[in-house]
Amino acid sequence: MNTEGAHLLEHLQTPAMMVSRGLVRFANTAAKALLGAHIVGQDVRIAIRDPRAVAAILSEDGGAARVKGLSTGGSVWEVDCRVVGPQERIVSLYDLSERVSVAKSHADFVANASHELRTPLANVIGYCETLLNPKAGGDEAVRNRFLGTIRHEAQRMQALISDLMSLSRIEAVKHEAPSESVDMVALAHEVAGEFRGGAPVSVRANCTSAVIAGDRGQLSQVLRNLIDNARKYGRPEGLVEVSVEAASTGWVLVTVRDEGEGIPPEHLPRVTERFYRADTSRSRAAGGTGLGLSIVKHIVERHRGRFDIESRQGVGTTASLMLPLRTVD
Template sequence: MTIEGVHLLEYLQTPAMMVSRGQVRFANSAAKALLGAHIVGQDVRIAIREPRAVAAILSEKGGSARIKGLSTGGSEWEVDCKVAGPNERIVSLYDLSERISVAKAHADFVANASHELRTPLANVIGYCETLMNPKAGGDEALRGRFLGTIRHEAQRMQALISDLMSLSRIEAVKHEAPHDSIDMVALAHEVAGEFRDGTQVSVRANCAAAVIAGDRGQLSQVLRNLIDNSRKYARPDGPVEVLVEAASTGWVLVSVRDEGEGIKPEHLPRVTERFYRADTSRSRAAGGTGLGLSIVKHIVERHRGRFDIESRPAVGTTASLMLPLKPAE
């Protein structure tokens, strides 16, 4: 390979090396950043201590191999070797970690969604088959109870599908910054007013208005999810409070607080994961899908904000989001 060709490798963002007679003769900046500048002049078997990768590099026909842990413990890379001339090889290294991680996340998501749908669907089918039996179907009290269960399970599936569609829509626009002017004080009062039955929801604010650049529908969904969660897990007749605080630092803090049972510390790091439930049986009984807080987190991230949950068992939970205020025009 010519000197000019070797120097062209420097312009690649992909780590690349020129190997001649088993030694690394040239490595571009990306390769030196990955493996260390000392690899130039080294035997390739020392520069890359992975038998499969070395075998592909030293092969007469070139080849490729996948190796793990090249950059970090959980990383996965593909080493690709092309023959450039007698005893000369061009070696490129491709980081597959993110692609593999995304594929695994998608597979896990489909598996979890399928599992969540399978149980209520099995219940619906089972109760329907029972009602088809003339003896059971003819019992009016039994029929009414079974139909109530079927309705409940169908509503569970409907809620889950609705949340799955919400997540899909959020992810489709997650790289598009929202631009509508939204007053978080007015929105908090509006959404809190939707909850007229049961637990009283109050709103307090340290300002008359707190305007941000946002998506009204998504921010309404955030407040609705957080208030609904607090109402489900607050103590009977306990208060649920929404607090809106604008700060001189250019941010607005929106908090939803309850005085419920709280969340155990070991669960807090995972409560925004899809389908994760701190209390599985209670969450399902209350109609939860395990996706509400995940939806909240994704929406807040799209708005360039931060989401946090603080909780103490037997004291209560506070869910907070910080959003950048819109600069005055």
């Protein structure tokens, strides 16, 4: 390979190498970082240990192939080979990992959403068909019971669609940093005051105000979701405590703690995944959509903060978010 060709390949950020007569004659810095500096002078079948990729590289007309695990176990790469002369090829490697991961996430999301909607919809249709039967529909007790179930399932679908729309709106603006001034102490008192009956909600703070740059509507949604979860899964007579603590480090810590049964440790790493439920039957019975904590996580990330959940079985669960305080000019 001539010096000019090597110079051009070296300036590519994409891993690239020149293969001549089956040997790697040159590899740019990106290719060496990916496959190791030792690949120069090596047989291409050893440098890239994938039969389909090697077949594409050594074929007369070149070609392309997808390879898994070149960089990490779950990575996906496209190996593209172009013939540039007798027995000479330029091989470029393109990282498709993120694209494949996003496509899989979207496919999983659609499948999960469809599944979540299919069950209550099937129940609604089934009960409606039963009520159309004169014998069942004419019995007032049966009719009222079935209509109650239909209403419950319809409300479940309505809640799911609302959360799906909310998640979509959040993702649409996730790269836009919010700029509204929001006092987290005042907001915590306001949202806690919305809850009546059931487990009592208390608010304590180590300051009179803690102002951050935020989206008031989204932050209200975060507190509402967390308090609602704490009341659903805490003890009926247990206290739900909201705490706001401003620190000299420039952050504010907001926690929502319940006195419930807690979450088993094996479920904690996944509770913010879409549609994941630690207790499926209990969550659905309580009206959960499986999207609440995912929405919370996305909103906190948009606010350049951190979200975490700690739980001890038999003691309770604490959801916490750290948000940067607004700097005073």
